[in-house]
Amino acid sequence: MADKTPEQSDAPFAARIDPNKDDLSRDQLYFIKQVELAQWKKKTQKLRTRNVLTGVAIGALVMGIYGYTFYSVGKERIMDELDEEARRARMPKTGAN
Structure with missing residues (x-):
């Protein structure tokens, strides 16, 4: 039997x-319905795993961008510079400066 090809089976x-x-x-x-259901369950398990991995990857990317944005904005001193310019503008100008 093992030596037979599919054509000779x-x-x-x-x-x-x-x-x-x-x-x-x-x-x-x-x-037929039971076999189709078993095949569907097998496929959905693979899809669920892929969807979870994709969701985690997208979530990590979003959180990374969010964190980096706060980090980079925290380093900027724009408001401090604007406050300093406003203080200088409000100071009375004397001839000593």
Whole structure:
């Protein structure tokens, strides 16, 4: 049996079945639904894992940008410079300066 090629095999090949056109029994339809459900569950588990990983990656990117923005804005002293210029503008000008 192991030395036979697929062309020489005695096993019948699976044929495509259209449940709408072929006259199938209730048990056959139930089995088809069970197989489709098992395949769907297998695919959704892979998709769920990918979606979680993608969500974590996007969340990490957003939090990184958010943190960097606060870090870079915290380093800037724009408001301090504006306050200093305003103080200088309000000071009375004397001839000693």
